[in-house]
Structure formats: C-alpha cells, structure tokens
Amino acid sequence: METKRIENFIWEIPPDQKPGMKVPARIVASEALMKQMDEGVINQISNVACLPGIREYAWCMPDGHWGYGFPIGGVAAFDMRSGVISPGGIGFDINCGVRLIRTDLTAAELKPHIKELVNALFQIIPAGVGKSGFVNLNRAEFDNVITNGAEWCHKNGYAWDSDLDRIEQRGHLTGADPDAVSDKAINRGIDQIGTLGSGNHYLEIQTVRFDDECDREIAGLLGIKSEGQIMIMVHCGSRGFGHQIGTDYLQSFGAAMKKYGIVTNDRELACAPINSPEGKSYYGAMCCAANAAFANRQVITNGIRSGFARLLGKKAEDLGMELVYDVAHNIAKIETYNINGKSVELLVHRKGATRAFGPRNPNLSPGFQSTGQPVLVGGSMQTGSFLLVGTKKAEELTFGSTLHGAGRVMSRGAARRKVRGNDLQHEMEKGGIYVRTASFSGLAEEAGFAYKDISEVVNVVHQLGISKKVARLLPLANIKG
Amino acid sequence: MKFDELKFEICDDFASGDFIFDAYGNSLNELFAACAAACFHAITDLEKVRPVRKYSLQQNGENAEELLYNFISELIYLKDTEKLFLSDYDIDISPDRKALKAIVAGESIDYDRHTIKTDVKAATYHDLKIEKVGNGFKVRMVLDL
Numbered sequence: 001m002e003t004k005r006i007e008n009f010i011w012e013i014p015p016d017q018k019p020g021m022k023v024p025a026r027i028v029a030s031e032a033l034m035k036q037m038d039e040g041v042i043n044q045i046s047n048v049a050c051l052p053g054i055r056e057y058a059w060c061m062p063d064g065h066w067g068y069g070f071p072i073g074g075v076a077a078f079d080m081r082s083g084v085i086s087p088g089g090i091g092f093d094i095n096c097g098v099r100l101i102r103t104d105l106t107a108a109e110l111k112p113h114i115k116e117l118v119n120a121l122f123q124i125i126p127a128g129v130g131k132s133g134f135v136n137l138n139r140a141e142f143d144n145v146i147t148n149g150a151e152w153c154h155k156n157g158y159a160w161d162s163d164l165d166r167i168e169q170r171g172h173l174t175g176a177d178p179d180a181v182s183d184k185a186i187n188r189g190i191d192q193i194g195t196l197g198s199g200n201h202y203l204e205i206q207t208v209r210f211d212d213e214c215d216r217e218i219a220g221l222l223g224i225k226s227e228g229q230i231m232i233m234v235h236c237g238s239r240g241f242g243h244q245i246g247t248d249y250l251q252s253f254g255a256a257m258k259k260y261g262i263v264t265n266d267r268e269l270a271c272a273p274i275n276s277p278e279g280k281s282y283y284g285a286m287c288c289a290a291n292a293a294f295a296n297r298q299v300i301t302n303g304i305r306s307g308f309a310r311l312l313g314k315k316a317e318d319l320g321m322e323l324v325y326d327v328a329h330n331i332a333k334i335e336t337y338n339i340n341g342k343s344v345e346l347l348v349h350r351k352g353a354t355r356a357f358g359p360r361n362p363n364l365s366p367g368f369q370s371t372g373q374p375v376l377v378g379g380s381m382q383t384g385s386f387l388l389v390g391t392k393k394a395e396e397l398t399f400g401s402t403l404h405g406a407g408r409v410m411s412r413g414a415a416r417r418k419v420r421g422n423d424l425q426h427e428m429e430k431g432g433i434y435v436r437t438a439s440f441s442g443l444a445e446e447a448g449f450a451y452k453d454i455s456e457v458v459n460v461v462h463q464l465g466i467s468k469k470v471a472r473l474l475p476l477a478n479i480k481g
Numbered sequence: 482m483k484f485d486e487l488k489f490e491i492c493d494d495f496a497s498g499d500f501i502f503d504a505y506g507n508s509l510n511e512l513f514a515a516c517a518a519a520c521f522h523a524i525t526d527l528e529k530v531r532p533v534r535k536y537s538l539q540q541n542g543e544n545a546e547e548l549l550y551n552f553i554s555e556l557i558y559l560k561d562t563e564k565l566f567l568s569d570y571d572i573d574i575s576p577d578r579k580a581l582k583a584i585v586a587g588e589s590i591d592y593d594r595h596t597i598k599t600d601v602k603a604a605t606y607h608d609l610k611i612e613k614v615g616n617g618f619k620v621r622m623v624l625d626l
Contacts, residue, residue, distance in 0.1 A: 038495055038496050040495065065496045065498070066495060066499075067498075068499060068605040068606075068623045069605070069607060072498070088605075088606075091625075092603040093602060128597055128600070129524060129560075129597050129600045130560070130561070130564045184558055187562050188558060188561045197600065198599050199599055199626045240602075243557075243603045244558065246603055247557075247558075247604070250550075250606060251547070251554070254543065254547065266606070266608060267546075267606035267607075267609065268606045268607040268608075268609075270606065408496045408497065408498050411501075412498065412500070413491055414494070438597055439597045439598055439599060441596075441598045441599070
C-alpha cells in the first residue's frame with residue numbers, strides 16, 4: 001500500500017488504497033521508525049479506517065506494532081450516533097495502564113536496601129500465572145469494586161485522600177453496569193485484585209534523569225524535584241476479569257454484526273453500534289473492567305507504600321509517596337472534540353495509546369490545569385521510561401492521544417533465542433538493575449533489544465508537539481510478572 | 482490425546498507481543514487438541530504436567546472457527562479459575578461442526594515443580610480460518626499474552 005509523508009512525523013495511507021476505507025489512516029513516526037514498522041501495522045490501521053462511523057483519521061502512534069485486529073498504538077474516534085464500539089479496538093486487557101508514585105528518597109539512600117526491598121515487594125504483590133491477591137471479596141463487594149473503581153479503594157482504606165484527583169477520570173468510570181458482566185468474568189477476576197499478572201507487566205523502582213529537553217518547571221509542579229529521586233512505576237490491568245469480558249463480547253458481537261449488517265475485514269474487529277443494546281452492554285461491561293483495573297493498581301500502590309514503610313522504618317506519608325498520576329492505555333472514552341468548528345461527542349478507542357490532554361482541559365483536576373495531563377510511557381526494563389505531559393496540539397490533532405510505550409521490534413520467541421532469562425538477570429544486575437521475576441523465559445522476552453529505542457519514539461511525539469518531555473525514568477530494580 | 486502426539490509450530494518471525502502458531506491435525510478433533518496443546522505450551526512445559534484432574538466440557542459455535550475460539554477460551558477460563566494446567570485433550574466434534582464434547586485432563590499448578598513461562602489472556606479471532614490441507618486440517622491462531 002502507498003504511504004505518503006504528509007508532514008514531518010506524519011505518514012498517510014489515502015482511502016483509495018483499500019476498498020471500504022472511510023477515512024485516511026495516519027501513522028506518527030520518524031523516517032527511521034517508519035522503515036522499522038511492520039507491514040502488518042499498515043494493513044491493520046487501514047482496516048480500522050474501514051469501520052462504520054469513524055471520524056477524520058485512524059491513527060497509529062510511533063510505538064505501534066502488529067496486534068490482533070487493531071494494531072498496538074491504534075487510536076480511532078467514532079461518532080456517538082453513527083459509530084461503533086469494538087472490543088478489539090480496546091484489547092482484552094481492558095484498562096491496562098501505568099501509574100507512577102513519587103518519593104522523597106534518593107538513589108543513594110535506597111541502594112543499600114534495594115534487594116531487601118524488592119524481595120519484600122515480591123512477597124506483598126503476587127505476580128505471574130494463577131496467583132491470587134490478598135483482598136478477599138464476596139460477590140456483592142466485588143460488584144462495588146467494579147462499579148466504583150478507585151473510589152471503593154478510598155472508602156476501604158487502600159487510597160490516600162490525594163490519590164483520586166491524580167487518576168485518569170478519578171479512577172471511576174460512571175457507566176459501569178455489573179449486569180452486563182458474565183458470571184465467568186466475575187469468577188475469573190474476584191480473587192485477582194492486587195495482583196500484577198504476567199507478560200510485559202511489572203513494578204519498577206526508578207531514578208529521575210533530566211534530558212536537555214525536559215521541562216523542569218513542570219517536573220517540579222508534579223513533585224519531581226531532582227535527578228536521582230526515587231520513583232515507582234506500575235504497569236498492569238484488569239487481569240482475568242477484563243480478559244473474560246473481552247472474550248465474551250468478541251463472541252457475542254458476531255451475532256450483533258449480522259443483525260446490524262456490519263462487515264469487517266477481520267472478525268477480531270467485531271463491533272456493534274454504540275447506541276445498540278449490544279454496544280451499550282459492552283460499554284457498561286468495559287467500564288466495570290476499567291474500574292477493576294484502577295482498583296487493582298490502587299491496591300498494589302497500597303502494598304508498595306506499606307512495603308517501603310516497613311523496610312525503611314518510616315511512614316509512607318513521611319517518605320513522600322504521593323501518586324504522580326495513573327493512565328489507562330487500553331480503553332474507549334466518551335470525549336468532546338471540535339471538528340470543523342462544531343463540538344462533537346466521540347467514542348475514542350485507544351489500544352496501546354494514552355490520553356494526552358493539554359493544560360486548561362476542563363476534564364483534568366485543578367492540580368493539572370497549568371501542567372497538562374501527565375502521560376506515563378513505560379519503556380523496556382533495561383532502557384527506561386518517560387514522564388511526559390499532554391498538549392493542546394494532541395487535542396487538536398490526535399483526539400487527545402499519544403504513545404504508550406517503546407513498542408516491540410521483535411517477537412517474544414526471537415528475544416528468547418537471543419538471550420537466556422537468567423543470563424539477562426545477571427547482566428542487568430551487573431549494570432545496576434536488580435530483577436525478580438515470576439518467569440525466566442518471560443524475562444528474556446522483555447529484554448531491552450526486543451523494543452524500539454524509547455528515546456527515538458518519545459522524540460517523535462515531543463517534536464510533533466502532541467506531548468512534552470518532563471523526565472526520564474531509569475530502572476534501578478524491577479519485579480516482572 | 483496427549484500433548485506430545487500433537488503437531489503445532491510457533492510463528493515468531495515478526496514483531497508481536499502475542500503468541501502465534503500453526504496447528505495441524507489429521508482430523509478436526511486432532512486439530513483442536515493441537516491448538517489446546519499449543520496454548521498450554523505457551524504457559525508451561527507440558528512434560529511436567531500429569532493428567533490427574535479431569536474435566537468434561539461442551540461447547541457450541543456457528544461454525545468450526547467459532548467452535549475453536551470458544552473451546553480455547555473455555556480452557557483459558559478453566560486454567561484461571563481452577564488454577565491448573567491441561568496436557569490431555571480428547572475431543573469429539575459433531576459432524577455439522579457446531580458442537581463439541583471434550584474430556585480434558587491436567588494438574589493443579591505446582592510452583593515448585595511446574596515451569597512458568599507466561600500467561601495466556603485470551604484466544605483471538607484474528608484471521609482465524611481453518612483450512613483443509615491434503616487429508617487433514619491446518620489453522621493459524623493468535624493468542625493474547
């Protein structure tokens with residue numbers, strides 16, 4: 001397919017390149033990243049451009065790579081009246097996301113305790129296949145969790161007063177409908193609140209570094225004061241609960257597509273009109289899963305705070321362990337955008353993409369009105385991550401969206417053939433990164449070389465102006481699920 | 482059928498975080514069993530899993546692909562809720578390919594003895610198409626990790 005460079009960092013696949021494309025598809029990338037981009041991404045994002053009711057462009061972010069249905073890094077906005085909702089445009093791990101916690105500690109202070117601390121956290125926060133969490137919930141209480149998200153955590157002593165304002169949508173999607181959730185999803189998720197999961201999910205202790213382009217004034221406003229400051233990043237989602245909701249609706253949408261006469265290029269793109277009973281039901285279930293994920297990351301935060309406090313003999317409050325922010329990167333949200341001078345309500349799907357609202361966006365808490373929304377970009381466990389903020393340009397150009405991570409350049413199997421998990425663990429420890437893992441082969445799959453160069457990927461969104469660099473976060477220790 | 486009698490090949494020559502495999506079978510029953518073996522091969526070393534816990538299950542679908550998606554989804558559900566790995570799969574698919582009965586067997590997860598590779602979150606429908614190859618069948622399937 002023909003891909004045209006529209007401007008620096010934007011490549012376009014015109015609608016005449018594939019039958020059924022309703023809008024152009026656009027990829028955000030540098031020339032080098034575009035060359036590296038899998039052919040599958042171009043095919044997949046142009047399939048997304050064929051979906052009913054899509055507005056303006058189907059976007060793929062620079063960390064984009066081959067996914068099922070939508071590519072990872074996909075952003076698509078649908079008209080609320082004529083558009084569709086697609087479970088494959090969100091992913092099975094609904095509200096997979098990242099949260100960042102600050103501390104007043106420095107790397108020099110923490111390094112002597114790091115192994116002991118990581119070993120303690122490895123016990124407190126269950127990771128890997130088949131692990132249950134420590135929060136015992138009956139069905140009624142689990143309904144409360146999935147209806148109220150992080151607010152349930154606050155009422156039940158797992159959150160500080162200041163936390164909720166620092167979570168995307170305060171950690172609570174109001175459209176949750178527990179009646180739209182199957183018993184199977186409940187059975188799969190009821191014992192998993194407070195667990196990390198596996199794959200690319202992790203808990204990482206990081207130190208701050210400021211590159212030349214980082215905005216240190218914004219960093220200060222977000223509680224990031226100096227290089228060497230200790231931060232903690234958590235990457236995980238809604239666990240089996242969300243996976244089962246995705247599985248259930250991907251199945252039932254087969255019949256809905258027949259009913260509404262919708263045809264897609266791939267069954268994985270199964271969708272239903274947003275306003276249909278089927279579409280509304282999935283939206284209600286998706287909100288439940290999003291709330292479960294916010295609650296999951298909040299309970300994990302509670303575990304991290306208690307682990308630090310116990311080991312360092314100080315209260316978490318006295319260690320300054322405030323939340324910086326929590327973002328969802330697999331989700332669909334109802335948001336309002338200005339298109340051709342008209343205010344339009346859209347359902348924005350982000351699959352491996354992050355909301356990136358700029359300063360003075362009325363949806364942000366007062367604390368972020370001057371800075372813009374923090375964007376947390378989880379990189380590989382060897383090369384580090386980034387804290388960015390959203391911009392007005394993202395709201396104008398990419399439906400308030402930006403990248404979510406580094407993006408894979410290699411399959412898991414190819415990474416395993418290049419390195420053994422325990423060799424990688426030793427190599428990382430020599431380089432000053434202590435790792436505990438629930439799976440050594442899983443560790444090899446997450447090696448730094450399996451991902452794109454995070455600096456290059458972040459530079460693209462920074463230079464395009466859809467996000468702004470605030471701080472680089474270098475790994476000091478990692479718990480891999 | 483036991484996992485080591487079944488044939489599947491992992492496709493990992495392009496950048497994806499998912500688990501992609503080609504499965505083969507002389508019959509649809511064998512093809513479905515090979516997909517189940519590939520799924521649990523992604524999660525653990527099947528040689529170490531003893532078939533000591535048995536489950537009977539039934540699934541329906543509009544066609545063979547839906548039936549396969551539903552069957553693998555059901556095994557993933559069993560893995561998470563019963564906290565076990567499955568290594569034996571006896572499957573009986575109806576002639577119209579719209580229903581199956583299966584007896585699957587495996588063992589509760591033992592973190593000291595079993596190898597933990599990664600978790601499988603879900604089966605996908607991505608380009609899912611069962612093909613007739615010679616006298617047998619082939620399918621490419623993508624699982625979300």
